[in-house]
Amino acid sequence: MMDKNNVYRLQGLSCTNCAAKFEKNIRNIHTVDDVQLNFGAAKITVKGEASIDQLEQAGAFDGIKVFPERQRQPEEKNSFWKKRENSTAMISLVFIVIGFIFLVQYGENSPLTIGTFGLSIIIGGYDLFKIGLKNLTKLEFDMKTLMTVAIIGAAIIGEWAEGAVVVFLFAVSEALEGYSMDKARQSIKSLMDIAPNKATIRRGNETMEIDVEDVQIDDIMLIKPGQKLAMDGEVINGQSSINQASITGESIPAHKVIGDEVFAGTLNEEGALEVRVTKLAKDTTIAKIIHLVEEAQAERAPSQAFVDKFARYYTPAIMVVALLVAIIPPLLFGADWYPWVYSGLAVLVVGCPCALVISTPVAIVTAIGNAARKGVLIKGGIHLEETGKLKVVAFDKTGTLTEGKPEVTDIVNVSEMSNKELLSVATAIESFSQHPLASAITRKAEASHANMYTAEYFQSITGKGARASINNTVYFIGKPNLFEEMVSIPTDLNQEIIELQTQGKTVMLLGTEQEIKGLIAVADQVRKSSLSVIQKLHKLGIEKTVMLTGDNVATGKAIGKQLGISETKAELLPQDKLDSIKKLNEQNGNVAMIGDGINDAPALATSTVGIAMGGAGTDTALETADIALMADDLANLPYTIALSRKTLAIIKQNVTFSIVIKAAALLLVIPGWLTLWLAIFADIGATLIVILNSLRLMKTKFDH
Structure with missing residues (x-):
């Protein structure tokens, strides 16, 4: 049996x-074969057997609570101050204040x-x-090892006050790190709460309210005005x-009639609806x-891989540097032990890589979460970074x-037929x-309320058009070259055809074997947003x-041209199209391709x-693309590129x-100016600035 x-x-x-x-502790459970921890999403996948009690035991050192994936998590009512680690930090602060009074x-x-x-x-x-x-x-050398050695060392050399402040x-630095990741993860929590967890279902003559997990395909769901779809x-x-x-990022409501597709988590504004369920809750x-x-949040971006x-190597290196700072001057140059051991401890504190380790994940998790709430699905930090570097x-x-x-x-029309009559004949064939x-x-x-004729003996003429008999007359409709083989096209009509084609229109002629009756020009309409999107992209420096x-x-x-x-x-x-993309890649590097995700795969x-584009309606678009614009609209594209560039800039910063x-603080060791106070302020200051800088991504505007 497979696990x-x-x-x-x-x-x-x-x-x-x-x-x-936590991941390592779970691996040590003998019934577990493999484990993958997604830090950004606060989620874990365990291959093998492990009870929730065993998993919570593995995370007991950090007070980690574990819930099955589909279970709605209880809201944490604990305020920031009621968390045990934060309250012990505040008690510690009280003793520091009393200590300074005694000092x-x-x-x-x-x-x-x-x-x-x-x-x-x-x-x-x-x-x-x-x-x-x-x-x-x-x-094992990590941040907590560094800090433990530094604080015990400070106590040994008599720097009790500085040890307590450190x-x-x-503790404040750790609390900030936890707070910032919770804030960044909030975007996923808000997505999870979009769809109701109960649905009103009619089966036969019975109407019931049941958990979405129990709803089956082809069940009839009843939705009242003002309700969310489950x-x-x-x-x-x-x-x-x-x-x-909530799905597309598009705030203008969509009018839905019989036969239209609707999505869980969207809001029914006006009429009552009956909906046939087409997907299970998990799909x-x-x-x-x-x-x-x-x-996406679990996938490491290149810059995050570099930082990790x-x-x-950096943490053990800092331990070695701190040891050398503490012992070399006294041993080789006869210097006093106290100031150099103190400087070595300060190096340990300033070397703590909190800010560096959190610099990338908090930015990426925030950006991907922000984009998802706006209807842009970015499927990994790597795609976020690459979008920030696009040239074409x-x-x-x-x-x-x-x-x-x-x-x-x-x-x-170029005959006795009226426009309405032309349309009637064309429609009968088409x-x-x-x-x-x-x-x-x-x-x-x-x-146009044209007459509805019935065509007989329809025949398709491959690549050119079609023919059929209407009221005992055989009519043809198709490309101009279909008629060139039967009749000569008048010069002025030919001129008109060329002019319409130059305007980007497709021209179809309608007529019999003997004469042309008229032409119908058809054009695909340019989206209203396309022009402004192209202008914005050029402004962004594409x-x-x-x-x-x-x-x-x-x-x-x-x-x-338009x-x-x-x-x-x-x-x-x-x-x-594939060859064109390859060429553009070779010539310019960093090319984005935008299509509907089906024939452009x-x-x-x-x-x-x-x-x-239009990821909300097509599974193919969600699966094939690196980024999916959930709304069937290009307006989100400049926003996505701007967000990616901002994220890239923030990660670099x-x-x-x-x-x-860190380097500046370490250089202060040389004149002996680096104190434990200064070291910890440098560390907490760097962490705080990195976090606040990353959380700026939450404010990135969605500009149509």
């Missing part, structure tokens, strides 16, 4: 080191002063020492406006979004830059065809925008970043600042 994967959510996972230790009155060597500071160290540092000393016996400030499904009765902002679009966001690798953006035309829904723009151009003619005929289309050169160029696109490549097959996969402040 199954059990997924759990975690509460109280405070720091990256604690996460690594002023009785001097630093008084048993009262030493005893009070000692109590402060023991109360505030109990958890720290418990882990630090255990690590020291195993020769304990308190380290499941994905298809409207089978009623119509209403539904606010889909709904919102469930997939949550899963993808969590996977750096920290692995390539677009599919149909359905991306255009609506993908052609409309009749011109009707020209009613047999599935082509998008045919549906455009049918829609126009319905809107060097080149490229349109890739299977349409004819005239149509492609007309639309490209939108201000740098380069247009027309008459492309899917293989040609090869090009999306080959580009540096594949971006799919964080890493640079963390390293520079």
Whole structure:
């Protein structure tokens, strides 16, 4: 029997080191084969057998609570001050204040002063020492080991006051780190709470309210006005406006009628609806979004991988440097032991890599969570970083830059037939065809209340058009070259055809074997947002925008010019689109391809970043792309690139600042100016600045 994967959510996972230790402790459970911990999402996957009690025992050192994945977690009512580690830090602060009063009155060597500071160290540092000393016996060097050695060393050389202050400030630094990760994870928690966990279901004549886990496919879900939908499904009765902002980021409600798709977590604003459930709770679009966001936050970005690798060698190196600072001057140059041992301890404190370790994950988790709430699904830190470096953006035309829904723009008759009559005949023939151009003619005929004729003996003429008999007359409809073989096209009509094609329109002629009756021009309408999106991309510094289309050169160029696109490549097959992306990659590097995620899959996969549009409606888009714009709209694209660039800049600032402040503080050892106070302030200051800088990503505006 194969071991199954059990997924759990975690509460109280405070720091990256604690996460690594928790993971290691679970691996040591003999019935566990493998374990994967997702720090960003506070989630763990255990392969093998382990009870929740065993898992909580493995995380007892950090007070970690474990819940099954599908169970709604209880809200933590504990305020910041009621958390045990924070309350012990505050008690420690009280003793520090009393200690300084005794210091002023009785001097630093008084048993009262030493005893009070000692109590402060023991109360505030109990958890720290418990882990630090255990690590020291195993020769595991992490932040807590560094701090434990530094504080015990400070007490040994008589610096009780500084030791106590270091304990308190380290506790504050840890609390800040935990708070910032909780804040960053909040975006996932808010996504998880979007969809209700109960649904009103009608089965036969019985109506009941049941858990979403128990809802089955084809159940009928009843939704009243003002209620949120609990499941994905298809409207089978009623119509209403539904606010889909939670899925697509689009605040304008979408009007839904019978046959339309609806999503769990969206808000029914007006009418009552009956919806046939089409997906189980674990497969709904919102469930997939949550899963993808969590996977994305677990995936290490290149800069995070660098930081983690750096920290692995950096911490033991700091231990060695601190030891050398403490012993070399006294042993080799006969210097006094006290100031150099003190300086060595200060090096240990300043070397604590808190700010560096948290510099990347808090930025990435915040950015991915912020984007998900705005309807942009970024499937990993690596894609976030690559989007920030984009130089070229390539677009599919149909359905991306255009609506993908052609409309009749011109009707020209060159015979005794009226425009309405032309439409009637064209519709009768095209009613047999599935082509998008045919549906455009049918829609126009319905809107014009044209006569409904019945065509007989329909025959498709591959690649050119079609023929059929209407009222005993055989009519043809199709491309101009279909008629060139039968009749000569008048010069003025030919001129008109060329002019319409230059405007980006597709021209179809209608007539008999003897004469042309008229023409119908059809064009795919450019999306309203396309022009402003292209302008914003150029403003953002994107060097080149490229349109890739299977349409004819005239149509492609007309639309490209209208939108201000740098380069247009027309008459492309899917293989040609793939080759174009490869060439753009070679010439410019860092190319994004934007398409609908279905017929553009090869090009999306080959580009540096594949971006799919309309992810809310297609599983393919969610699965094939690196980034999915959930709304069927390009307006989110400039926001995504701006957010990625801001994240990249913030990560660079964080890493640079963390390293520079450490280096500057370490240089103060040379003139002997580095004190334990200064060391811990440098550390906590760096951590605080890195956290606040990362949380700025929550405020990145969503600009249409």
